Every structure is written in structure tokens, then in C-alpha cells.
Amino acid sequence: MQKHTDFTPFTEITPSAQVDAARHGWRAKCLQRLIRLDLPVPKSVALPCDTVRAIAAGQMPDTRRIVASFDAGALISIRPSPADPDWGGPGTVLNVGMNAERHDAIREKHGQALADALYLGFVQSYAIHVARLDPDMFTAEPSESALAAALAAYDAEMEEEFPQDTARQLAEVLRSMARAWEGTTARLLREAKGAPPEAALGLVVQEMVQCLGPGLSGQGTIQLIEGVTGAPQVTGRFRGLNPANRKAEETFYLVKDKRGNSLEEAAPEVFATLQDHCRRCRVKLREEMQIEFALENGALRVIDAIRVPCSSRAAVRTAVTLAQEDIISRDEAILRVEPRALSELLHYQVDPRGTRDCIARGINASPGAASGRIVLSAADAQASASRGEACILVRRETVPEDIRGMHAAVAVLTERGGITSHAAVIARGLGLPCIVGASDLGLDTRDRRITTKDGRVFGEGDMITIDGTNGEVLAGTTEMLEPALDEWFRTLLHWADNVRDIGVRANADTPDEARTARMFEAEGIGLCRTEHMFFDEDRLTVMREMIFANSAKDRKVALDRLLPMQRADFITLFDIMAGLPVCIRLFDPPLHEFLPQDREGMRELAEALDRPLSEVTRRVEALSEFNPMLGLRGVRIGVTVPEIYEMQARAIFEATVEASRRGAAVVPEVMIPLVSAKREVEIVKTQFDAVAAAVRVATGVDFDYRLGVMVETPRAALRAGEIAHHVSFLSFGTNDLTQMTYGLSRDDAGRFMGDYVKQQVYPEDPFHVLDIDGVGELLLIGCARGRKIQPDVTLSVCGEHGGNPPSIAFCRRSGFDYVSCSPFRVPVARLAAAQFAL
Numbered sequence: 001m002q003k004h005t006d007f008t009p010f011t012e013i014t015p016s017a018q019v020d021a022a023r024h025g026w027r028a029k030c031l032q033r034l035i036r037l038d039l040p041v042p043k044s045v046a047l048p049c050d051t052v053r054a055i056a057a058g059q060m061p062d063t064r065r066i067v068a069s070f071d072a073g074a075l076i077s078i079r080p081s082p083a084d085p086d087w088g089g090p091g092t093v094l095n096v097g098m099n100a101e102r103h104d105a106i107r108e109k110h111g112q113a114l115a116d117a118l119y120l121g122f123v124q125s126y127a128i129h130v131a132r133l134d135p136d137m138f139t140a141e142p143s144e145s146a147l148a149a150a151l152a153a154y155d156a157e158m159e160e161e162f163p164q165d166t167a168r169q170l171a172e173v174l175r176s177m178a179r180a181w182e183g184t185t186a187r188l189l190r191e192a193k194g195a196p197p198e199a200a201l202g203l204v205v206q207e208m209v210q211c212l213g214p215g216l217s218g219q220g221t222i223q224l225i226e227g228v229t230g231a232p233q234v235t236g237r238f239r240g241l242n243p244a245n246r247k248a249e250e251t252f253y254l255v256k257d258k259r260g261n262s263l264e265e266a267a268p269e270v271f272a273t274l275q276d277h278c279r280r281c282r283v284k285l286r287e288e289m290q291i292e293f294a295l296e297n298g299a300l301r302v303i304d305a306i307r308v309p310c311s312s313r314a315a316v317r318t319a320v321t322l323a324q325e326d327i328i329s330r331d332e333a334i335l336r337v338e339p340r341a342l343s344e345l346l347h348y349q350v351d352p353r354g355t356r357d358c359i360a361r362g363i364n365a366s367p368g369a370a371s372g373r374i375v376l377s378a379a380d381a382q383a384s385a386s387r388g389e390a391c392i393l394v395r396r397e398t399v400p401e402d403i404r405g406m407h408a409a410v411a412v413l414t415e416r417g418g419i420t421s422h423a424a425v426i427a428r429g430l431g432l433p434c435i436v437g438a439s440d441l442g443l444d445t446r447d448r449r450i451t452t453k454d455g456r457v458f459g460e461g462d463m464i465t466i467d468g469t470n471g472e473v474l475a476g477t478t479e480m481l482e483p484a485l486d487e488w489f490r491t492l493l494h495w496a497d498n499v500r501d502i503g504v505r506a507n508a509d510t511p512d513e514a515r516t517a518r519m520f521e522a523e524g525i526g527l528c529r530t531e532h533m534f535f536d537e538d539r540l541t542v543m544r545e546m547i548f549a550n551s552a553k554d555r556k557v558a559l560d561r562l563l564p565m566q567r568a569d570f571i572t573l574f575d576i577m578a579g580l581p582v583c584i585r586l587f588d589p590p591l592h593e594f595l596p597q598d599r600e601g602m603r604e605l606a607e608a609l610d611r612p613l614s615e616v617t618r619r620v621e622a623l624s625e626f627n628p629m630l631g632l633r634g635v636r637i638g639v640t641v642p643e644i645y646e647m648q649a650r651a652i653f654e655a656t657v658e659a660s661r662r663g664a665a666v667v668p669e670v671m672i673p674l675v676s677a678k679r680e681v682e683i684v685k686t687q688f689d690a691v692a693a694a695v696r697v698a699t700g701v702d703f704d705y706r707l708g709v710m711v712e713t714p715r716a717a718l719r720a721g722e723i724a725h726h727v728s729f730l731s732f733g734t735n736d737l738t739q740m741t742y743g744l745s746r747d748d749a750g751r752f753m754g755d756y757v758k759q760q761v762y763p764e765d766p767f768h769v770l771d772i773d774g775v776g777e778l779l780l781i782g783c784a785r786g787r788k789i790q791p792d793v794t795l796s797v798c799g800e801h802g803g804n805p806p807s808i809a810f811c812r813r814s815g816f817d818y819v820s821c822s823p824f825r826v827p828v829a830r831l832a833a834a835q836f837a838l
């Protein structure tokens, strides 16, 4: 016996009914709005979330009462209505109420074929989705015998006749949809789209429009914008029976088209009315809506409407246009665009309308897409670029020496590494699409080829596409969408700038990156990693001479050759940034990174330096460390080999004088990396003050500079008070700080991070999203202790987290002055920061 409930189990959707999105779901609410706009919506009934929850728990409302709300003999549909359309839900079930009696009636009126198709369609969908029978038994094309076979198969499997009672059919459909929502897969899918664990489902039961009859009949969708670009353009489709030729269903263009029939020509009044409905929805519902409609013998009915499914660029254009037309406010436009989606606009993207042949997956380390031929070494990448051929650099992992190859490539793919690995950081800086940690790549460096999981082999010179936005490696080339730094994008970001209350700078090492930073309207450079300036061919050799020097005097000779090059670097950067702040991080990496790794390289170096190979090998060995990231690097080099920082100080200050003579006054910011003790800061400060004084005397030009410390070790955060005493700013290098707080190598963590996140050991990759509980606490301690001693000390974050929206929210709440991130993430940070301020 069916157990019935005594709560209000359903509500007919009328203009005055109590329907709200939280109780009945977005679809029910949206239908009520359409009804209030006087759109011709068929009779609809909303089942609130409470009812659906009770159904899933075994309490069924009296479905006879629901059926009685509709005209006798009407067929009905059941559609999901969660609170947010993005959360999906079980598939719609159509034509509930179809049975032998209605089959006969339809056959009488409209012929056997239509009646069979309708009944078979319902039996198939009921058997597969409601009774959960094997789909293989129910996939035949419509015919009288197929219908008989499907009914017989149902009978045999279920040991009962196909249900004929509409109320019984409805009860089974409701039960199956309510339970599907509770399933684990469905829950995980919607949670991935942001649904809370307690998200509930409402359902809408609606009278079906019978698309039968002698006049134009069928179903379609219409919207006023094109979904990829957002440009105004009537878009959609209509499938129906043409009265002029009633043989089979055909697809109509909406707008008049030389290639075939169009709704505009077949039913001009309907076409005009539909556009009018879309325009009214746009103004009253304050969204571009896609209307789903049906024509019943020429009469128009509106079945449903959803927000136009659109790409990021279309979403930006729509939000800005609606605000410009005063349909929504500017603040609302800012809030409507997902910041992460902006980075899609800054790069080429794989056209979602094309086909994809995915051959491997990895971590989507830098967004955008590019196609090119596979090269397996930096040298080959350079050779390929010099021939004008686009190439993709594929490596097990990249090392600093690969940087020239990365510059030459259109995209980078590595088998190992995580989100802050060398390849990932450099690619984001260069704006190159990049996938790292593609562990199923099957890279064989000896045979110089890739073997994919399904056994396909790709060698050097083969064409592949990197989709760095979603981490997929595709075979061959694909259709691409162009970047869209269009007027809508710029307008939205200017509105965001007026609202946000935390600064956004860019991490930029090269003139190109600095120009990109300006193009994206960063408020300065928050981190210029100077070591990247020493990897150019001509400098690398001098750098190596410096490392191999036997005495301070010899070292100085090499450094004197590097000085003019560094000075020129800084002049260029200051010129490009035109008075905006530029924060220069002093030399940071372990020296061995500049030395060759293999015997061949060492032999070449011995030749270049005119030294015996054995001496080169010995020196390389002597410089190697067990834990290079915790060894002689950063300020530790500054203290023990002071000539390097001395050269950098001179280059920075001489460039300051030169650039200030030519343009806006420059106040350089100098940042000391990897500090762990205040004495390190005192030593460097004394040295820099002395060099500044000497440059002032030598040039006769006065200038200021700001000294700061990069807080990258837990100890620097804990001792921030005594450190802040000596400096004007503290910039938290959250990459190293995360590495050292967790004791987790940023270069190796990628290998197991996926497992760790999957098993919920960490909620997310902490190199990607700031760990607020642990690393965040060190930031708060550092801020509080620094500010206590130096209330006006400038506080910032310059690790990769600076471009991550949740991390930006934390920095803003904690009173940071600015975040600094890769240039291509600057727009994302500008928009996210504005959203947090609203």
C-alpha cells in the first residue's frame, strides 16, 4: 500500500502563487516569471524540495491529485528544478500519461506512425530511466512491431504489463528522479559545480504541448545573442513538420536563409513574437534568456527558459552591455563574471564547437591553447622557431637552462611537476599554454617519442595541441578562438578598479612581461626575478666565469662585464613602467643551476673557459648540494659572496639615475630573498646604503630607494617585527613559504599531490590555493608583528597565490596592500579583488 504524506505536496504555478527559488528551485521560479510576463506557458505545477526529499525517503504524495490538476487526457513532462541551474539534475521525462488508450486516440487523429513514435519513445525512456532496464533491449527505431516488442520486453523483464495509469507512471517517475538526485555520482558532480552538500531538488510537472496537427508544429529554442562571442544575433533551431511537406520532421533555420526553410518565412508572426518575448525576458529577468518553445498547430507555447549558455567572452560582453543599458547595475555586472573565466579571454582557446582527440591529461598549469610540432629539447625548439615553425617543447621537467627553448616554443608540456614547478611558473609569466605532471604521457627520451595510454605513438615533428585551460593534450591541430581584449573586457575591469581596495601588481622579469603587465594595467611590478636575466647565451658564459673565479678579484672582473647588461635591463624595465613601482628581487637561486648538468655540457664549458675538464667537473661537484632549495641561495649568497649583490646594487642605482633623467622619477624597490635572520638584512642594508651613496656622489644625482624583505621562511614570518625595523616593505613569497611550512618540495609534490587531494589529506594543492590554516597563520603573524614595529610597512604577497581568487580574499581581509601575480593573471586578480570589496 502506498504511504501518503499530509504536507502541501505541490503548488500550481500562477502569477500570485507562493513560489520561490530556494523552496521550488530556479526552474519553477523562472516559469512563474514567464507567466507573470504573460508568456503562453502551459499549465505547470511545482513540487517543492521538501516533497522531493520526502519522495526519496519513501513518502509519496497523492499523484492522482497532481494528475487531476491537468486536463483529462493531457500528457505531462517532469523536469528538474534545483536552486541553481548549474547544478544539473536528473534528465527530463516527457509524455507521462501515454498508454494504449491514448495511442489509439492519436492514431485515429494523426495516423499510425506518429502514434507509434510517441508511445515507443515513452516506453523506451520509462524502461531505461525509470525502471532501469537494459537500454540494449529498448533502442529500436519506431514502428508498430518495435512498439509491440518493447511492450513485450517490458512485460517479460518486470513481470507486469507496462503501467497504463498516469498517476502510477507519475509516481514511479517522481521516485526515480528524487532518488537519482541523492546518488553519489550526482552529488559529487554538482558539488564540483559549487553546490552545497545539502542542495535540494524541486520538480516541475508541466502539460505537454502536442506538436501535432495540420498547421506548423514542432519544438525549438531561440536567443538574441550568439553564445560564443555574445554578439547580437538571433540564434537557435526549430524542428518540426512542415505543413507544405508533412513527410518527416525537418530542421528549420530561424532567420531567413538561402540554404533551406526558415521559421521567419514559415511563420513570420511567430518569429516576431518570439523575439519580442526574448527582449521582454532580457529587460524583466535582467538576463539574456534562451527560450524553449513549441508550436501546436501554428499556436505558440513557451515551455521553458534558461540563461543563454555562453562562453566567458560572451558572459563579459553580456554583463557589460546589460549594465550600459541600465538593465543591471555596474556592481552586478562585476559580480556576474567569474574571474577565473577572464584568463580564457587573454589567450587562444580550443574552439568548443570543434572535435577533440585527447591523448593525455595533466595539470592545467597555464591557460590558453596552441598547436605545434613536438620538440624534445630547448635547442630543437630554438631551431624550430628560427625556421618559423611553431613547436611544443615536451620535457620530463624543465630546468632553468630550458628557458630559451620555452621562449621559442608556443606551448610547454612536461611529464612531471606541479603547479609551482619551474615549467609552470615560467609559462605563466610568458603567457604560454602549459600542462605539467602529464604522468600518462609515456615519454621515452631515448627513443625520442611519446606512447599514449591507448598505444598511439607520437614522435618529434608530429603535430599536437596543448589545451592549457583544461589540461588536455590533443592530437593534431584544432579550430581556435582568438583572444578577446575587447572593449567590454576593458570596461568591466575599469569598473572593477573603481571598486577594489587592494592593489594588483605583476610579477615580470623581462621587458616583454613588463609590457604585458602594463597592457593588463598592473599597478607596478611586485616581483622581478633577476636571475632569469643571466640565462641569455652571452650572459650565461660570463656568469659561469664568475662562478668559476678563484678569487674575489677574478669574480669582480666577470661581474664588471655583467654590470652594464644588468643596468641596461633595469633601465628598460624602468622606462616601460614609466614611474610605476618596480620591485627587484636580488639574486636568489643556488649557483649550480647555472652550470651544465651533463658531461657534454661540462666539456663545452671547459673549452669555453679554457680550463681542464677535470677542474670543471670538480667544481660542479663541489657546488652540488643535497638540498639545494635549503642550501646556499638567496641572501645566503649575498652574505657569503657579496660581490654579486654589490654589482646588482650598482646596476639598479645607476639605472635609477639614468631612467630618472629621461622620464618620471624612479624610486626602485629592492627585495632580499630567503631571509631568516635580521642580521642578514643589516648586512645587505649596509652594503646597499654604501653603494647608493657612492652612486649619488659619482653621478651628482640624488635618489631614494626602498629596501624590503621577502618573507619566505617560517622564521622570517615569526621574526617579522625585528626584520620590519630595517625595511619599508615585507613581501610574502608564498611559494617558498608553503614549501618550507609543509616541508614539501615544490618541484616534487606534483607526483603525489593528485592522490593527496583525492584522499582529502589536503583540501587543495597548497601551492595553488593558499593554505589559510597553516601558511595563512604565518602570514597573519608576520603582518601583525611587522606592523606593530613599523605601522606603515607595505605588505604584499608575490607568490603564485597572488593570482588565486580565494587567496586574494584572504590577503584583502588581512590588510595586505597589494598582491602580485603573473601578468596574465592580473585581470583575474583585478576582478576578483573588486568582487570581494562589493
Ligand code: PEP
Pocket: 527, 529, 588, 712, 732, 733, 734, 735, 736, 737, 798, 799, 800
Ligand atoms: C616565492 O617563493 O614565493 C617566490 C615568489 O619566489 P620564487 O618563486 O622565485 O622562489
Ligand code: MG
Pocket: 673, 712, 733, 735, 736
Ligand atoms: Mg622564493
